[in-house]
Amino acid sequence: xxxxxxxxxxxxxxxxxxxxxxxxxxxxxxxxxxxxxxxxxxxxxxxxxxxxxxxxxxxxxxxxxxxxxxxxxxxxxxxxxxxxxxxxxxxxxxxxxxxxxxxxxxxxxxxxxxxxxxxxxxxxxxxxxxxxxxxxxxxxxxxxxxxxxxxxxxxxxxxxxxxxxxxxxxxxxxxxxxxxxxxxxxxxxxxxxxxxxxxxxxxxxxxxxxxxxxxxxxxxxxxxxxxxxxxxxxxxxxxxxxxxxxxxxxxxxxxxxxxxxxxxxxxxxxxxxxxxxxxxxxxxxxxxxxxxxxxxxxxxxxxxxxxxxxxxxxxxxxxxxxxxxxxxxxxxxxxxxxxxxxxxxxxxxxx
Numbered sequence: 001x002x003x004x005x006x007x008x009x010x011x012x013x014x015x016x017x018x019x020x021x022x023x024x025x026x027x028x029x030x031x032x033x034x035x036x037x038x039x040x041x042x043x044x045x046x047x048x049x050x051x052x053x054x055x056x057x058x059x060x061x062x063x064x065x066x067x068x069x070x071x072x073x074x075x076x077x078x079x080x081x082x083x084x085x086x087x088x089x090x091x092x093x094x095x096x097x098x099x100x101x102x103x104x105x106x107x108x109x110x111x112x113x114x115x116x117x118x119x120x121x122x123x124x125x126x127x128x129x130x131x132x133x134x135x136x137x138x139x140x141x142x143x144x145x146x147x148x149x150x151x152x153x154x155x156x157x158x159x160x161x162x163x164x165x166x167x168x169x170x171x172x173x174x175x176x177x178x179x180x181x182x183x184x185x186x187x188x189x190x191x192x193x194x195x196x197x198x199x200x201x202x203x204x205x206x207x208x209x210x211x212x213x214x215x216x217x218x219x220x221x222x223x224x225x226x227x228x229x230x231x232x233x234x235x236x237x238x239x240x241x242x243x244x245x246x247x248x249x250x251x252x253x254x255x256x257x258x259x260x261x262x263x264x265x266x267x268x269x270x271x272x273x274x275x276x277x278x279x280x281x282x283x284x285x286x287x288x289x290x291x292x293x294x295x296x297x298x299x300x301x302x303x304x305x306x307x308x309x310x311x312x313x314x315x316x317x318x319x320x321x322x323x324x325x326x327x328x329x330x331x332x333x334x335x336x337x338x339x340x341x342x343x344x345x346x347x348x349x350x351x
Contacts, residue, residue, distance in 0.1 A: 085105045110136045142163050160188050161183060179237065194234055
């Protein structure tokens with residue numbers, strides 16, 4: 001009899017456990033993930049469009065954790081008025097993140113979370129507040145789109161592409177963590193900001209959170225008063241932890257690295273080289289020579305068999321024996337950057 005009573009009590013305890021206790025982890029590599037919050041609760045669905053297969057169909061989950069990597073799948077978070085969606089991103093590398101609906105959304109960041117595609121890595125346009133919290137990072141990247149006829153017909157004050165897009169009826173509230181928008185579409189007509197705030201959008205930040213423009217300048221006060229000030233920045237960030245390494249973590253070390261610029265004939269020429277490395281291992285090398293030549297070389301750092309490999313402008317580069325990175329420029333010349341032990345330690349710490 002005691003055993004039967006014990007089983008009944010155990011079953012009663014299981015039934016009474018909040019739904020959050022059953023929170024699961026979902027891998028974006030298995031398909032697009034949809035988190036939908038309504039008045040009667042929150043569900044998670046997942047579909048693999050390659051095989052036209054439903055992996056998960058409206059599974060109740062009030063606190064899902066999404067992780068994994070995919071260059072073709074993304075995440076959609078939607079919420080009804082009066083409901084609040086909650087989701088944790090844990091080292092996600094996906095194609096897109098869309099947030100929409102009539103209610104509020106809370107996104108908790110763990111580790112580095114990056115979304116990138118041609119036009120916009122992250123779209124936040126719910127008619128409510130999207131709160132960012134946690135100790136991780138959210139990075140939206142517009143990787144580069146070809147100019148199309150419809151773009152040329154838009155006025156300059158309309159955002160064409162953006163690393164992170166914030167809609168006109170949205171309040172973005174960054175309480176902790178970091179949010180960074182990177183846009184590589186600067187040759188397109190119109191505005192192509194890192195973080196694009198449509199007129200009417202609002203920005204709020206928690207205590208100690210700073211808003212920075214593309215040059216790392218603190219524009220917190222101006223941006224909170226009028227977030228559209230970020231619309232002219234190729235890279236913009238809102239953070240409690242430093243995201244742009246050469247502005248914060250390494251000080252000016254990356255700008256003071258030993259560099260050599262050579263022309264197409266191999267002759268050394270005068271100029272300046274700036275190296276930027278971001279939390280998601282994105283790299284940008286900017287070269288300006290005394291004769292007016294200017295170029296930006298962009299890409300990522302990866303690890304292969306324990307060695308650092310730089311995939312820049314579609315070409316793989318490895319360090320020489322003395323830790324020099326030699327990269328080709330579009331004018332036929334090269335730029336040589338000697339990475340110090342301090343910088344290499346910082347880069348390896350991103351993996």
